[in-house]
Amino acid sequence: MEELGVYAVFGLDEPPREILRSAEPGHTTIAIPAFVQQVVLFTKGVWGKHSSVTVELSDAKPNPIISGKLTPNNKSLCWEYWEDGIWSTGATLSVKFDSELKTTDDLLTDFTKKEFTPECAVVAPIMREAPGKRKRSAPEPDQDAADQENTCPNGQAADKTTPHRRGRNAPRGSQTRLFPQKDEQPATVQASVRTPPSNPRPRGRQAKTPTQSAPLDHPSGRWGQSLCPIDSQTAILIGGQGAKMQFCKDPMWKLCTEDLSWVPAETLAEGPTPEARIGHTATYDPESKRIFVFGGSKSKKWFNDMHILDTQSWRWTMVEAQGKVPPLAYHSCSLFRGELFVFGGVFPLPHPQPDGCSDSIYIFSPDMAIWYQPIVNGDKPAPRSGHSACVIQGKIFIFGGWDTPVCFNDMYMLDLGLMEFSAVKTSGTPPSPRSWHGCALLSDSRFLVHGGYNGNNALSDTFIFNTETSSWTTVTHPQLTSVPRAGHSIIAMTTTDSQGSIDEDQPQHLDESPKALLIFGGGDNEGSFFSDLMTLSVEELEG
Template identity: 45%
Template sequence: MALKEPDILLLCSFEKNVTPKEFVRVSSEENQETFSCELKGRISSRKQICIYTDKSWSKKHELIEIYVIKGKSNKQKLCTLTAENSCFQWSKSKSSREQLKLLCSEKVALEAVVVCAAMDKNTDCNESFELSKMTEVTGSPNMRTINENTPFAESHPNITPKAPKVSMKRPRDVDVTPNPKARRQRVAMRALALKNLTPPSKLMGRDSLTSSPGHRFDVEDPLVQLFDQTNGKPTRCVDLSSRVPKPSSRWGHTMTHVSSELAVLIGGQGDKSLSKDSIWFLHPEMRTWKCPEVAVEGIKPEYRIGHTATYDPTMRCIYVYGGSKNAKWFHDVHMFDLDERKWTLVKAEGKAPTRAYHSSTLHRHELWIFGGVFPCPDPQPDGCDNEIHIFCPVEQSWYKPIVMGEKPRPRSGHSATLINDILVVFGGWDFPYCYNDLFLLDLTTVEWSEPKVLGKPPKPRSWHASVALANNRVFIHGGYDGDNPLHDAHIFDYYNKTWQELVVENAPSPRAGHSCLRLDSDYENTEEDEVIVFGGGDNDGQYFSDMLSFYVPHEPKIVEITE
């Protein structure tokens, strides 16, 4: 933006009778100034966006360039505002396949390709425009009379700055013994984790496992059609299994991403016995495995399945918590020092819950534990949990936070993926339900919410793999649907709250209990994410040791919705 004097206003209006938003100067150089505008709410629900100039346009003002930024690096010019053409409008059509959002950044950033359309004071605000291309306003004869105000808001009150948001700090509560209000399972989860590790789908019929009641989605919603696109690039799957040496076949293990040069695989079970080669190092960039020599200090963790392994970059260590082995359940915490390559048992204060098939997330140097299965005295079946427990490595103590909002139902085998400060929890199992619902946990306020999600959700499943991708998306692959293993792949767009099923070329064998990680941005191209998947098992006693690489485009080809 080449504005030499600040006497011209750049405004954005998105609804009738609503005060326009003023662009704020975020940077200034000798011959260039940069402005940004932040709009709250769901931009996708608005029918139009109009950016325009107010007050007089001096000859000293050369031009104002508006840009579109797709993803983080793909910058395209949207339009140019001049004295003759000082306004542009975006209007959503019913067949639109993209959404518009203004972000506060160094540039005016839009997360979709939008249309600049000529409009004047007599323009119908409900007029639809094609969204398949990008056009510029310059040269439009209808725009030459619009220099000072918006076409549908000729005057507006003074714009007042928004009040600062009050931060809510997470309160701590005293250590409390977990109150097992979880729904009891009719079949013993021990059979899954201990003896022959038969998944729940073998223990009950498919009809007894249904999606959670109350799930909300509407395939008839216009915004569902928005993501029903088939013109993107398909997701590719490449088999890297020929590379040796490699770990033995297994499922129920963990693969913790440390850096572009290191990921650590721990535990698991294969061929009805726990994996003896319990720890392996993966070089993600080179896609090569190495079995390290690990020193023993204190108590080395026993072989286990259904545990979690969480990396702490501050301490340069991995915390292994929970899991099960034969008739034994764990609530211990072991620390694996990555520099010294040795194990240490952490003696923590407070009530440590006994859990397996739970989730663990590092946030602000603490481990947040959610859900999982816990043992109960015979003849009672084991139960599932929906509580939050926090382990603080600095103080080496356990405690329970005060939680707000309606909690998800008790579950195990779910996924919990961190997007900024929001934990995205999906799926899981607790008899008689296999879930495909989605909940969000704000870790700054410790408040649960169940958003209204658009698009067709994945089938109900548990023991699937998940990882965060670029542009605040969550990748979901595989799992058990209650009867058979799955091989489908899905994307959850956090900002748009929308599900997409990916078209996958060379899809691998159906599996569950596998692990995945996303390569660091230094080793991904500008058009796709690379996700590495290892191991897993099917429903017939077969376990895998293959390593797969999924290339997920930023604009993927989506399975067409037929319902």
């Protein structure tokens, strides 16, 4: 068997060079040649059972070290050129073999000693940009904006003109904002903004007695929550914001899909629960049977924390991961081969006022408890948030979203094998520009888009996209068109057969499994927040 080696490629014209072998454990540092625009590091050979490689890249100037890990599941790392188009003289690359790779349990033990919630002083990491990339200048401080909560569009004053997509290089003018500032809102909305209590609720596990006059048999009306299926009979609801801009005091529920019953679930799990928030993501990993809750925002707080709920032990843990990821809300999070791919989102710069959206990919490795950024090539989407993302056959399909004041209805695909973006040329009538829409995977070649917000109004139309034909199909159904909604949740669940049973031990192909759509919550942009749960069979919808 071939011995494991670490190789580096400097620039497009240079062949790979071997820099370290496993037979020579230790540490090596090499200089990066000047005038190089890209560095690629990869491994070749047989990995040991507990092998990993630590990589650090540093500049001669007093810049922070960029670090990463090579593992059997992540065998390559790339870095783009810096602002001036070349690596500065004196840049170095350090590589060493680790003697042992810690297990997931060891890492969680190390990093979950205490609950940690980023405060407003946390800022996005300073990162160098490629030449020609648009930079965002910090706006002048606005005290009114600083006092405003992060709000749902419900009840906001709406301009009657739907914004259209601007060109990638077009300037950001003084156009209609998707999130109007406080002085642009009606007096009724201004009065609904919550004043922080003088004795704020301590972080960590919340009180067991509900403090909100909501029905005890189902969640209160809300938008911006996450609804995450964990098996064919169960889904978990986390977070959300409801009437009068209040964050829900019943933030966690368990849904039984057999009889569509709700059970309050916040007190079912031990450990520090995530602080109330909206615009976060909750992603379930069926292999480890854990839910990963990342990011989101609450009033003046923006989060970049990672909470994990083990659905077998029903215990929350908080991972203080290595690497850096900025505070983000309304991003997407996709699971692929055990890692979480976070794209886009809006971030605060400066706090707490949002200042633009992200177009970056951040990857979280649960096994390593580390964040890192891959090098992504191709035609990248414009920065955005409030978009949707579906993983289909090793590709992430990204649709829609917004970057104030623009709504998008374009489609991009990220090939996770090549780490390359490409714009998808579609046929049929596409959905109109929108954000905060619902999206659900129907099969291994189709996903559904429903509702959303176009900058003026909530929407109620529905579309299905076929990745094999790159075509859109418009779907009409009375249940879906009855109520416009945005910020809602849509999930597709496996249903029972005619005998009322499912063989959980048999692998089920997506196209062979009967599906039901479940739609919960959202708002109508007229001041109403929903707590209803709609169910609809995929067969009926397509028929």
